[in-house]
Amino acid sequence: MTDQRAKPKAVSRSLQQRLIRRFARYFGSGLTLPLLILASWEVAIHARLLDSRLWASPGAVIVALIAQVKDGELFDDVAASLQRDLSGFVIGAVIGLSVGIVLARSRLIDGLLGPLLNGVKQIAIFAWVPLISIWCGHDEPAKIAFIALAVFFPVMLNTYDGVRGIDSRHFEVARVLGLNRWQRLRYVILPAAMPAIATGIRLALIYAWLATIGAEYFFASGAGVGSSMNDGREQFRMDLVLLGMTMIGGIGFLLNVVAGRVENWALQWRDG
């Protein structure tokens, strides 16, 4: 009798223990701290521990998000940012790729311009902002030029390394086969240097996004995620600022994922 009673109790206790353990695993894990911060933040605002004129609660950020999605402002901002991000990226990547290949293949040009480019590279990217503003104004061309500049160096450097690393025997074979300049580029240089180029492109995508945010602060005009954050700051709208931060982090994360996929895809043929 006692056995029969004890049994279900033991079972339930072990179930309870399992639940507690699962609970502990769940809440002893990485989600705890963010949830704690968000919860105490929300509570602190309602309890007036944080000045609600300055601070926006997590709930207010969600409200701002919904409002911005509804009137289409969010979409416009993201579209504008991504568009200039990609424009600058394509321009910078094409120039970087070309310069990298030319420098790697021509010892004369490399000798003349290589050290100079290495010197220019040392100038912190943001130090170009005043000069770009004088050359290109404060509008779209300036932003795109800044992003392209940020993209140029990683693409150029990685392309240069990749092309310099090509086994010289590849070029001997190309000579034997009588390949012309373009065939050499298409069938020897680009495939052999592709891993390094893909790495450069991947890095460049990430930097392009950082530079987009920077460009939207420095050349403040027009739509964009960074611009809307800047507006939010000027209007003391913490909810807009926090929403902007979330968007910047989220889009950066997505771009990173996409860039990784693209890199894998570009290198797929090597495994086959």
Next chain:
Amino acid sequence: VTIRIADPSSQDIFCPHPLPAAIPDPRKEQADAPTPLAAQARRERVYRLFLAILGPLALLLLWHFAVRWALLPVQILPAPEAVARSLVDLATSGRLASNLAISVRRVALGFLIGAGAGLLLGSAMGLSAKADRFLRPTFLVISQIPVLGWLPFLMLLLGIGEALKIVIIAKAAFTPVTLNTLNGFRAVPSHYLEVARIYRFSPWQLLGKVMLPAAFPPIFTGLRYGLTHSWLSLVAVELLASTEGVGYLMVWSRQLFQLDTMIAMMVVIGVIGYLMDRLLSAAEALVLRRYGGSVT
């Protein structure tokens, strides 16, 4: 086929310094000197040096004459000699030194705070699996938002005073230092730990005699990235919100359309970036020679 694939963290416009391929050994070079191959290499070096001087010199002359013959208006590009003159002016008037001192102090303070916090957090996450599980998502969220993304938020919170600059610079150093410290401790080979277990090392002995020496090179690399990121963020934050410092000097000359001063400041910023990089690469080479291991 040796294709050097750049490590994502080693190349960075925000810290654009490829690592040295190898540490040259001066004794070896001397020993090789008399062979014809070495003579050829020396000729090659002289040729390259010649080209490296010729290229910029030609561009400088082109620049000079383009301005002289009014192909380029001075409002677009001032003459190189004007840039040199304002560089000398800045240096002799003491304006450069005083603003540079302010900027360097900001970087030093911010870097110390950010790197200290990064070392602590990275060690905690690298040495304790529990801490790692608990803290990593939060750290990833914080590091996912780039330094510039924090700027408007921190401006609202802290105003545009000194605290803002220090916090921004600290955040810039914090992320790479944490990541490299974490990965450095993670990458300590497991057989080192086994040997330590056989010798029955205490936890402190394990830390001091095994973990720290083994993880030191990657941690140092993290510190190096951290410092370059700090310098970069300093320039950005001084351009956006400052009334002194090298970045402010640029904004000020931009507003007065003193392009010569502006370009002179770009040169200064480039030279400092270069010196910082050389100094740290040399230190890193020393660290690698002392502690061995590969650069991560």
